Amino acid sequence: MSSENLVHFEGVDKIYRRGGEELHVLSGLNLDVRRGEFLALMGPSGCGKSTILNLAGGLDVPDSGVVSFNGEDIGAMSESSRAAWRARNVGFIFQAYNLIPVLTARQNVALPLLLTPLSSAQRKVQAAKALQLVGLEDRSEHYPNQLSGGQEQRVAIARAIATDPAMLLADEPTGDLDAASAEAVLKLLKGLCREMGKTIVMVTHDPKAAEQADRTLKLDKGVLVQATHGAAH
């Protein structure tokens, strides 16, 4: 594995078992994600895009093969070590935002900071910085149901970057947004990649969204079938 690669998939198989039936979602997948790269994953539903995100983020482990991050085998970690590793290294952005509805924007952003050694005051400052970065400092005391979809997703991005992780995993981040909000979110993600050096892996169905990435990989039935380079390259 080259040192410029942050994530490395080697011969990864993933099988889901439902009611006695086996579904091979990924078959012998090899994939490298470079440090600081903005990678888009495309493909039909059920082709294994989200499974790649889950494996890269340590939410799931492969049935065979290795998924490593910075040379460290994620699958070999215990569940609690993987949770701690996730808190330090990965930020997640979901299609449905997945903010905690009973917490304000600031409290949502500060939530992952509870897992850091920061003091209460430092957490407040850090959360405020993250909200400022996504342009929502004036909405910090608003609850998710008081925000628009685009604003909710920006809060979710602020939460994902609050702990300053090396990698962001975005699962169809613009899927539920109107065109203008989607553009703003993509611009934000691109900015995070370019200006802050974040490695981003984004699953999308939208070719326009994929155009923003440095590289786009297309999957079909768990196998990579095509790779294209975006406008930036």
Add this chain to the structure above:
Amino acid sequence: MPRIPFRLILAHARKNKLRALLTVGSVFMAVMIFGFLRTFIVGMETSLNECNAARVVTGSRLSLFAHVPIKLQPELKALAEDKALGITHFTWFGGIYLNSDPEHYWGRFGVDVESFRVVYGGDLNMPEGQWTKWSATRQGCIIGADLAKDEQLTIGSRVRVSGNIFPGELDLEVLGIYTSKVRSFDQKTMFFHWDYMNELSRKEGGRADVVSTFTMLLKSPQDAAPLCSKVDAEFESSPHRTLTMTERMFQAQFNAMWGNLPLFFGILGGVVLFACLMVTSNTMMLNARERVQETGVLKTLGFTAPMLLCMTMVESLLLCLLGGGLAMLLVQSVDGKMLMFVIASVPPSTVWTGLGIAALLGVLSGLFPALMVSRLQIVEALRRRA
């Protein structure tokens, strides 16, 4: 060390205010019932334990409610020889004050003031002037401080009580208000001159020259048992067979009229607590199921299974301890007050047991939801909707 997001736990409770309120309310009710039942039983036990071991009570062998003639007093005194410091008598008047409502139903006894003071004076606090005035005033009475407060009576108040055991209407003036030094002597009773009551009853054609019980204060508690046997043997063949026992035994007999209260209350309390456990468990399970996706998000962010287990347990404990704490505050507020026929006694052990039960409810009702939450697979949880 990772922190528990208390803000999130509180926010969840605030989100479902009604559900949280109902859960707290159900624990409050269950722990309150437990607290009052235990207070009642402890009160009964305390009143027994504080009975004077040197006092013996003589009443009719027929029943607690049958009378014995006053003429037995000199005979009892003679039987006690020089072992008794004094002998007095009580007569339960019953009667109706204002109306038949339960709040106006309290103890009313006809007594002989001088001998009453000799035998029971040590149990009461009352100014010397009030004793003197009561002693000299035929239609005077004294009342307990709790009774004075409940009925808003003060020195000089007139109290009229219509008889239902003895005929006639007592017309009394409050001349003294006592407080009790011991829990076996309650503060919700009225005492008045037996002579006045007896004369009134005779005039109205009712029973006269009878009392409910005699009480002797002995020099030594060791003389109590032999004297009880001696008295009852003496009257064994008379028309007025007696039952003599220590004050503690007498109180126990009185308590026994209510049946096996500890067992009954134990079963009742157990059933209520079990029902409450079902309610709180249901609430916590509902909460956990509604937050499946949120649990997935928290795990994604790096919260571990033990932390999520802990969060669910803390939420459950908080709700239950809030309900239990409020209940025990209420229970503690009745300490020293009359609860039915006993003086409520709320020792710290009752409070701690109540809080312990609330905590146990919290642990038991939070356990299964907490395990469910901690075992959720992230990918599954994120996929599921509440």
